[in-house]
Amino acid sequence: MDFHKVLYAISENLATEDLVALKFLSLEHIPLRKLEGIQDPKELFRALQEKRLISEDDLSFLKELLFTVNRNDLLTGLLHCSRNEVERELQIPGRAKVLQFRKLLFQLSENITTDELKSFKFLLIKELPKCKLVNGMTTIAIFIEMEKKGILGEDNLDMLKTVCEKVNKSLLSRIEEYELNRSDSAEMFILEERSVGEAAVSKVQERLTALTASDSPSSKEELCMTNSVYKMTSHPRGICLILNNHNFARARAEVPKLKKINDRNGTDADAEFLQKVFTELHFEIKLYRDLTAGRICERVRFYRDIDHRDRDCFVCCILSHGDKGILFGTDGQEASIRELTTLFTGRNCPSLAGKPKLFFIQACQGDVVQKGVSLDTDSCELESSLEADAGVQRECIPDEADFLLGMATVTNYVSYRSRTSGSWYIQSLCQHLEKSCPRGEDILTILTAVNHEVSKKTERLNKGKQMPQPSFTLRKKLVFPID
Structure with missing residues (x-):
């Protein structure tokens, strides 16, 4: 047919x-x-x-x-x-x-009776708006509202377990079985990766032995490269996830402390430049726009759960408003940068173990305007149509190897974005990646150049300055060759 x-x-x-x-x-x-x-x-x-x-x-x-x-x-x-x-x-x-998490919720909804649904609504009356708990509301609709509220997620099942324990213990058993299976799957994946890794290490050791025994210049060069540079030969090299938040009308309406928060005009210029550059670097682009805090976490978890074994790297770029250690969703709710990066540790994402995980964050990390020291050779006034996106200290990335977190600004300070041409940080980052990757420069050298360029800029109205801050636990040089 x-x-x-x-x-x-x-x-x-x-x-x-x-x-x-x-x-x-x-x-x-x-x-x-x-x-x-x-x-x-x-x-x-x-x-x-x-x-x-x-x-x-x-x-x-x-x-x-x-x-x-x-x-x-x-x-x-x-x-x-x-x-x-x-x-x-x-x-x-x-x-x-x-997602198995999504299937679990569907299966629970299929097994909740009408009376149990009434009990669900009663037990959640303090957690969800009363206007949402109407008589015709289905179990699936309740789960969606719980996700919106941030009290239900793939790694946030405590509230659901508490309610299920009171309503029907067989439902709780299903959740616990899901958690157990997920844990077992992670362990098996780690063991499989370890087995594959041991075989790979054995081959590498053989090659290293041969290279060490040779006195030829080419062998010495290969030996140096084998020890010090991340593998970057897969096609595509990996996923580049871009989360671009522009419209904050919902945050202004629902969160009193954010009633003056602006839409992020100019952010599309950043997203387009990121997409262009990382496509040229052979990444598969996944672009999403205007996500709530819950949806930011969902998207990141989704790409944590896919199989990265045939890829060499993962990149995540988030463009939004923020504060110290957190990002704002378009609903004004908060997403922890630390929690997002920790999703990609070796235990949580075994298929990226030993591979570089890069996070680039364009957002304020406070509301302090950074003042510059007067240096006549570094003054560079920009257009006055700039906005602040109100850097993070090391605690925002896991205490594990192979992470890089590139922040637009240091902790407590604002970062700047043109309403028309994009942010200082992302535009500089993309320009330097585009220019320096073909020359074989590594990512830390590139980020140092970005720091230098952004630090020279001056916001006209308040004479504000900006200093980006990379934090990293990389073990080797990271280079993106242009084939």
Whole structure:
């Protein structure tokens, strides 16, 4: 049957509750705002096609969705595959696109009775707005509101466990089983990586022995490079995740202390430059706009959970307002920089163990205007149409090797952004990456040049200065060769 006819036939056979479930399971791939406006399965399928999640040549995600919501009739009748076939396919590492966390919540929603749902609402009355706890509110809707509120997440199940323990202990057992399986999977992944790593180390040791025994100049050069430079040969080299927050109307409306916070005009210039440069450096770009704090954490966790074994590096760029050690979502809620970076430790993300993890943050880290010392050779006034994005100390990155955190400014101080041409820090970073990577310069040399350039700039109104701050636990030189 024709691809579009298949989608049409499936949509005609999906009930309202099926659509609600499919939308919920797609939350990691389609923004909530867009999902909330979808009222017909055909609209959902169009959105999934736009995201290249389903196509005529690849129906695996559609099969996974139908499998998860137990629509076996549609799997066999229209997609001509059995439940067992899909189940075997999903057991292949990295093949599943729906988070296990999302599947857990869906399974819980399927097993909560009407009376238990009433108890859920009663126990959450202090946590969720009363206007949200209406009679017709479904369990899935409650889970979404809990996520928005920041009291439910992949690594934040305590509130859900507390409620389930009081409502139905069998629900609590499901959550604990999920946590146990997740822990076991992480341990197995670490053991597998260790086994592969030991074999790789053995080969490297053999090569090092041969190089050490040789007196040729080329062998000495290779020996030096083997010991001191991160491998950077995969294509793509890795994911470059860009989270770009521009519109803060919701924060102004919902958070009193942020009622004067501005939209981040000019930030799109930063996002576009980052996308251009990291594409040239052979990274796969993933760009998201206007995320709440909860969605920032969800996006970062999602890319923590994918399989990075065929990639050499991970880059995350976050453009938003901030304060000391935190970033603001567009809802005015806070996301901890430390918690975001810690998601990528060797235990939490084994497939990136031993590989460089880079985070670049354009945000204020306080509200103090940094004053410069008068040096006549370094004065450089910029346009007056600048805004502050109100650097972090070492505690914002894990105490583990292979991390780099590039902050737009040091702790307690503001950072500057032009309303038209982007921020001082990101624009300088991109310019130096674009210019210096083809010359073979390493990332720390590049960031030193960025520090020098940004420190020379002066904001006209308050004579404000800015000093970026890289923190790192890199063990080797990090170079992005231009092939």
